[in-house]
Amino acid sequence: MRVSTRGRYAVMAMFDLAMRGEVGPVPVKAVAERQGLSERYLEQLMAPLRRAGLVRSVRGAQGGYVLARSPAAISVGDVLRVVEGPISPVACVSDPKACDRTDGCVTRGIWRRLRDRMVEVLDSITLADLCAEAAAEPAAQEPRGGTDSRA
Amino acid sequence: MRVSTRGRYAVMAMFDLAMRGEVGPVPVKAVAERQGLSERYLEQLMAPLRRAGLVRSVRGAQGGYVLARSPAAISVGDVLRVVEGPISPVACVSDPKACDRTDGCVTRGIWRRLRDRMVEVLDSITLADLCAEAAAEPAAQEPRGGTDSRA
């Protein structure tokens, strides 16, 4: 029950764009370096984000990516859905045809409830929220370092 | 972000045991047939459930599996953790060593919150709850059929 690196990287990249994109387009190279990700791989994640209308691209030198909307109008759920498909713990919850025992299947209720909660959390957190958290704890925008406060 | 068939099948099997296990041990064969699962595969899922102390096994003819505790004392989360490992959307939330940027990583907060909600839902649903739901909607204990009420 894991989100893949696709999802995690995409969120990290969008957060980076939210933090740095005020002045102009941010190149993938810069995002990848700051967040410690593979540039070529991240490049591939930007394509669906652009097609989905979450970011705009500026080609050529001094180009890069910019958020297409305000950080407050983009949720983590929005980002995840683009690169990972529907937020759903099992296929039959988002696609009724995926299972022929969908009707009258008790366990299906579990997954539907779980899905609803997951969506609730993920859609309630926006990129603006992440920026606010980063501002409160300054080390957060850097790839590593900071105080050791693990629980 | 999916639960594997391991998790789903294990929950279905435990539900079946909760429904039918009052009178005596239920063989894997019967569970597999009722739930429409591969017998040999399900057999392999029962092993960890037994080792974890969620079910007891009775060997030999007329043997099978019985819940080791009352259905009300076994949550869906208990079952999932046994066959799928820790309930966690990303490794770094359950294992701090999994990521070297755990400290001061803004996105980590997302996954921690998500994890907490998932655990909340999964641990709040017991096998007894599933049995009660099945009783309310009788078709639910059968592998297929029932009224077509898809949303």
Place this chain on the structure above:
DNA sequence: GTCATTTCCTAGTGCGTCACTAGGGTTTCC
């Protein structure tokens, strides 16, 4: 106008995991 920078597109690849299948061995009831 050329050159560096950057996005854009497609294809390949090693690896691991998932969902089983297979072949037995051991225990127990009838």
Place this chain on the structure above:
DNA sequence: GGAAACCCTAGTGACGCACTAGGAAATGAC
């Protein structure tokens, strides 16, 4: 003794993940 059941280990095909690779096209700086 035989059938029914659990128990253990090993294999296997398919798939997706996490990249790497090789370019083509666009654009700004000079």
